[in-house]
Amino acid sequence: MATHSTLRNDLAERAKNITRRELQRYAESTKGSQAATARARKVMPMGVPSSFQYYDPHPIVVRSAQAAWMEDVDGNRYVDYDMGFGALFAGHMNPHVRAAIEEQLGHGTLYVTPCESNTEVAELLVQRYGLPMWRFTNSGTEATMDAIRVARGVTGREKIVKVEGGYHGHHDEVMISMKPALDLAGPADAPVGVPATAGITAAVLGDTVVVPYNDADALERALAANDVAAFIVEPVMENIGICLPQPGYLEAVREITRRHGTMLIFDEVKTGITAGWDGATGVLGVQPDLVCLAKSIGGGLPIGAFGGTRECMDEITTGRVLHLGTYNGNPLVMAAARAVPAPCAREVRRDR
Amino acid sequence: MIPAHTVQFGAKGCVTWTVDPVRNYRDYKTADADLAFAQWIHGINRGILLPPGLDEQWLISVMHTEEEALRYANVFEEFVDELTA
Structure with missing residues (x-):
């Protein structure tokens, strides 16, 4: 029977393998974000407007958002569960909010x-x-x-x-x-x-x-x-x-x-x-x-x-x-x- | 057993990578950051955008459909299945 520490070690090893594989996949699918971040680094510390917006290996760089979705500069689409650190309970460009802003x-x-x-x-x-x-x-x-x-x-x-x-x-x-x-x-x-x-x-x-x-x-x-x-x-x-x-x-x-x-x-x-x-x-x-x-x-x-x-x-x-x-x-x-x-x-x- | 549980308050929730509930900062410091990162990078590659790391929460807005709200749960299940296979 596996001990508690053996199970933890197994989980850690599997997590490490998942991370290694997924980092490779991320690097391949977010090349545009990587290039945009490299450009931004020349004029902004860490390439971001707030240090909270930086994360490893590099942040995705977004070009549009609507309702529950965001799209990055590589064309990847994401369901956004971050929602502006919780600021967007109304959703991205909620029609009520958008109409009020436009008015x-x-x-x-x-x-x-x-x-x-x-x-x-x-x-x-x-x-x-x-x-x-x-x-x-x-x-x-x-x-x-x-x-x-x-x-x-x-x-x-x-x-x-x-x-x-x-x-x-x-x-x-x-x-x-x-x-x-x-x-x-x-x-x-x-x-x-x-x-x-x-x-x-x-x-x-x-x-x-x-x-x-x-x-x-x-x-x-x-x-x-x-x-x-x-x-x-x-x-x-x-x-x-x-x-x-x-x-x-x-x-x-x-x-x-x-x-x-x-x-x-x-x-x-x-x-x-x-x-x-x-x-x-x-x-x-x-x-x-x-x-x-x-x-x-x-x-x-x-x-x-x-x-x-x-x-x-x-x-x-x-x-x-x-x-x-x-x-x-x-x-x-x-x-x-x-x-x-x-x-x-x-x-x-x-x-x- | 995976050292994780979920916490929800209103429209927000999170996976906390500890066995026991977190009552303060010192409890939080026992969370498994490697598991948290593995789950985050697995999710973002499948269209699940969450804040990375241990700090933040998910938010289900009034514009998430039920399918969009559940998409994270489905991808999380895939992650756990691979982690425990």
Whole structure:
């Protein structure tokens, strides 16, 4: 009878053989992508516009997408299950979204003065998330950056806490312990913050405390001194596959953060409408102080948003916290955001 | 037994290459990256476009037909059959 380790070795050997054969096949079928990447490398680091878009042996280079399909420069067709890292719950060029974009193109793409669709989209987010005030950004990164600034403003505190392995965009204070090497990361129940990139200052590193996900006791210890502005967390972690909260964890997080005067920020950039009409917040039934959205609310156009309690968002109303951005709430993106819910609602509304 | 299981939340799901559910980052670090890569490269050569590696999820959009949604499952089954033959 084979032992456990023998079986694992057999699987590893077969996986190695499959990989060897398939790499050869990939090289032969994606020669156009390979050439395009080689050309791109001369003018862009790694040949890609975002380092997330590079993967070995080389990325496929895409020329078109429609509905659930993408086609690369070699003419290979793929069913897309990546869907823009989850941004395309409405699908590639959903007809509702496309019609809205085309209609808006006839009326301009950038006003830098408000349009009525700003309010319409914000009103929809109020209904869906139960938070009374919203602002728009251009990405999830901006949404988490601004939400953290609001939390610091309302609490008058500087430190934040994040989860080890959590991704909240690419601004300095959350690019810590995204995927740390374990030999640098310290003990599992009290992780050490590890910069994910060069360029993070010691001051920023010192202001970001890292805790394990699904460990309410560790959060309690991190907040004990009542000096933490915000705990930012994905209610369902989606940077390490999908990591579900253990029963009672998010409820404990809510109670602990409230007791210590720490703002609870739910990063729903990746969950959002893919989780349900009212996001993971509604599905899991725990209400944070601030919610960050992006990706799927824009139907494939760049958008972010953050919403909060009146106490939090009054920081912006009073001007104590500045929230700015030339392209925030631009009418083209708003047209798409206004069009996304209709084709999605039938799939995600629990009350339908 | 293959060290893998699936996790789903809403319209997203993933294959996690561990025997036991992942509760945090340290659990995630025990996943088998070689099996994950073998499955990814096997899939992309058969028209299944997924993010490579261990991090991301599949998303079934409102525009995937049932046949398109199931295509990944069928190709994954082919992979597992070869892996365990």
